[in-house]
Amino acid sequence: MLDCLIIIKPLFVKELKKLNLVVDEPWLEAYEPKIEKRFQNYQSAIRAINDFSGSILEFARMHEFYGVHFDKLRKGWVYREWAPAAKALFLMGDFNRWNRNSHPLRSSSRGNWEIFLPYEDYKNTFIHQSKIKVRVIGANDTDLDRIPAYIRRVVQDKETHDFAGQLWFEPQPYTWSDQNFSLEEAAKMPLIYEAHVGMALEEAKVGTYKEFETLILPRIKAGGYNAIQLMAVMEHPYYGSFGYHVSNFFAPSSRFGTPEELKSLINTAHRMGIAVVMDIVHSHAVKNVNEGLNEFDGSDHQYFHPGPKGYHEGWDSKLFDYGKWEVQQFLLSNIRYWMEEFHFDGFRFDGATSIIYNHHGLVSFDSAEKYFDDGVDEDALLYLQLANTLIHALNPKALSIAEEVSGMPGLCRKVEDGGIGFDFRLAMGIPDYWIKTLKHKLDEQWDLFELWHELTNRPKLEKSIAYAESHDQALVGDKSIAFWLMDKEMYFSMTVLEQNLVVDRGIALHKMIRMITLSLGGEGYLNFIGNEFGHPEWVDFPRLGNDWSYQYARRQWSLVDDPLLRYQQLDLWDKAMIQLAKDYQLLASAPGVQLHLDPDKKILAYERGGLIFVFSFHPTESYFGFPIRVPEAGSYQILLNSDEKIYGGFERLDKTITYHTDQDQQVLLYVPNRVVMVMGRKM
Numbered sequence: 181m182l183d184c185l186i187i188i189k190p191l192f193v194k195e196l197k198k199l200n201l202v203v204d205e206p207w208l209e210a211y212e213p214k215i216e217k218r219f220q221n222y223q224s225a226i227r228a229i230n231d232f233s234g235s236i237l238e239f240a241r242m243h244e245f246y247g248v249h250f251d252k253l254r255k256g257w258v259y260r261e262w263a264p265a266a267k268a269l270f271l272m273g274d275f276n277r278w279n280r281n282s283h284p285l286r287s288s289s290r291g292n293w294e295i296f297l298p299y300e301d302y303k304n305t306f307i308h309q310s311k312i313k314v315r316v317i318g319a320n321d322t323d324l325d326r327i328p329a330y331i332r333r334v335v336q337d338k339e340t341h342d343f344a345g346q347l348w349f350e351p352q353p354y355t356w357s358d359q360n361f362s363l364e365e366a367a368k369m370p371l372i373y374e375a376h377v378g379m380a381l382e383e384a385k386v387g388t389y390k391e392f393e394t395l396i397l398p399r400i401k402a403g404g405y406n407a408i409q410l411m412a413v414m415e416h417p418y419y420g421s422f423g424y425h426v427s428n429f430f431a432p433s434s435r436f437g438t439p440e441e442l443k444s445l446i447n448t449a450h451r452m453g454i455a456v457v458m459d460i461v462h463s464h465a466v467k468n469v470n471e472g473l474n475e476f477d478g479s480d481h482q483y484f485h486p487g488p489k490g491y492h493e494g495w496d497s498k499l500f501d502y503g504k505w506e507v508q509q510f511l512l513s514n515i516r517y518w519m520e521e522f523h524f525d526g527f528r529f530d531g532a533t534s535i536i537y538n539h540h541g542l543v544s545f546d547s548a549e550k551y552f553d554d555g556v557d558e559d560a561l562l563y564l565q566l567a568n569t570l571i572h573a574l575n576p577k578a579l580s581i582a583e584e585v586s587g588m589p590g591l592c593r594k595v596e597d598g599g600i601g602f603d604f605r606l607a608m609g610i611p612d613y614w615i616k617t618l619k620h621k622l623d624e625q626w627d628l629f630e631l632w633h634e635l636t637n638r639p640k641l642e643k644s645i646a647y648a649e650s651h652d653q654a655l656v657g658d659k660s661i662a663f664w665l666m667d668k669e670m671y672f673s674m675t676v677l678e679q680n681l682v683v684d685r686g687i688a689l690h691k692m693i694r695m696i697t698l699s700l701g702g703e704g705y706l707n708f709i710g711n712e713f714g715h716p717e718w719v720d721f722p723r724l725g726n727d728w729s730y731q732y733a734r735r736q737w738s739l740v741d742d743p744l745l746r747y748q749q750l751d752l753w754d755k756a757m758i759q760l761a762k763d764y765q766l767l768a769s770a771p772g773v774q775l776h777l778d779p780d781k782k783i784l785a786y787e788r789g790g791l792i793f794v795f796s797f798h799p800t801e802s803y804f805g806f807p808i809r810v811p812e813a814g815s816y817q818i819l820l821n822s823d824e825k826i827y828g829g830f831e832r833l834d835k836t837i838t839y840h841t842d843q844d845q846q847v848l849l850y851v852p853n854r855v856v857m858v859m860g861r862k863m
Contacts, residue, residue: 199598247330264291318478463531526579568601646701
């Protein structure tokens with residue numbers, strides 16, 4: 181907890197001739213008034229927050245006011261709820277044998293309700309792990325038993341499957357031992373391992389925080405990744421939603437274990453030097469009335485927009501009204517809670533495109549006008565600016581990542597520059613490009629000009645996180661890259677004891693796709709759990725359609741652990757690739773500079789971080805004495821190449837050879853087909 185009061189002082193537009201975003205991006209000059217208006221809105225909001233609470237940090241403390249808390253001065257428990265349209269609230273639970281009438285809450289100002297339970301009267305009944313709910317007589321005369329909005333833990337009854345809030349009064353606070361952890365490396369060059377705790381085990385069951393800590397964290401550490409992006413942390417009633425239909429925003433999912441076990445996972449990750457980023461869902465909420473926030477006070481507009489605007493048809497979920505102070509406080513307090521209580525190192529904001537636009541991005545962004553017209557939810561943009569201000573006030577090095585596909589200008593620029601304040605944007609077009617290429621083009625049809633454009637076309641002053649595939653590409657109904665490349669042959673022909681042309685091609689391209697994505701596509705890199713070794717199957721959570729099976733809601737680690745299977749070759753390549761990026765601070769370097777592109781021979785070469793990358797995507801032809809002009813004269817040597825035997829290659833390249841530049845500053849290379857080689861200048 182921060183002991184000092186931090187006030188975010190508004191910066192006045194009058195002090196600036198032009199916002200830096202417009203200075204750096206002259207094509208935005210036509211929209212300068214709208215960009216300045218957004219900045220003015222932010223300044224006004226910060227001014228109002230400072231006047232009301234003293235600072236945005238104090239503004240984001242509602243989780244310390246609402247919910248259940250022990251009041252040391254009054255010597256008892258107080259429970260508060262915000263339900264402005266409700267007619268009556270009653271607290272019930274194990275402590276009063278679920279009497280729905282005996283404990284009414286008192287209505288106070290601002291739509292708040294409150295009840296006090298003296299310690300001496302309830303010390304034997306209002307106890308750790310006992311269950312509670314709140315009965316709400318709503319504005320629409322509904323009479324429903326709800327889960328408190330700020331509850332810290334929610335559990336499901338194994339027999340009735342009913343969800344209830346659970347009191348969590350651990351006698352001793354968790355003891356952290358991560359004081360020496362530094363976010364420096366991950367903040368500068370995030371190498372992210374995206375993972376889901378429940379499906380991380382090979383066993384056909386729901387994995388736990390403790391099992392992830394003991395069994396999976398060592399694998400991530402060995403892989404060289406410096407950050408984990410944890411999915412499905414916030415409680416969600418339907419496991420098959422992948423964690424994206426959140427019901428209880430302050431409750432870590434109990435299906436994976438206790439809050440202390442989640443803290444232990446994060447603490448251990450930190451002690452390993454690994455940052456932990458949370459996949460936070462502030463883009464929407466589950467529509468369930470029994471478990472979630474929907475119609476909590478009997479109205480349709482407490483937390484969400486009223487009517488159709490408050491419903492996302494594509495996601496079948498509810499949409500927050502970001503213009504309400506109480507909603508801002510709820511969501512901002514949620515951010516502070518996860519960072520302070522659980523030591524999360526930042527967030528990947530799910531569905532940022534849906535947040536930003538009233539049409540949720542379901543249009544073609546064929547004109548710059550669409551970044552500034554009525555399709556933009558200006559209240560939502562302001563919320564994201566406030567969220568990023570809060571995150572970096574709590575921890576200046578914290579990671580804030582946007583899942584955003586529209587290309588909103590300034591998304592990853594500082595708020596004072598006229599931006600939205602994120603640190604990184606996920607380069608969502610890259611995995612889409614790879615899947616479309618693999619689905620619709622033969623190898624000889626690959627367009628290297630198109631490939632170069634897709635991997636390099638990003639704002640110069642905004643950082644991107646590149647990824648070849650994520651959980652979206654692994655879901656049932658689609659295929660992972662490995663599955664697109666090798667399909668059924670993965671079940672029968674992955675042994676090192678036999679050769680298979682389909683598998684040979686698949687392994688070669690899998691390595692090349694991942695290397696060019698990492699080295700060229702952004703300032704950070706992301707991999708979804710298991711994809712590093714070419715996991716052979718999709719992700720499909722237990723549901724009625726698959727007879728509630730866990731067969732595809734797991735990761736088959738035995739495949740990569742078997743030295744007789746070629747999955748290990750892909751895993752070793754991934755480790756070498758990540759280590760190369762770390763050794764040369766590759767993604768912290770300036771973007772790649774093209775050295776050579778031959779569309780017919782399908783050879784692409786570029787320089788980044790002082791390294792020379794040479795790719796041959798040709799399916800059949802190899803070339804002797806192929807000239808590549810390099811930035812500096814001298815002697816060069818191959819540091820890493822995908823044709824090494826340990827990576828499933830054919831040993832056609834000799835790493836001991838030194839390549840000297842000629843009078844034209846060229847190196848003459850042997851370039852086999854379907855190979856990437858990485859070269860460094862000998863000093």
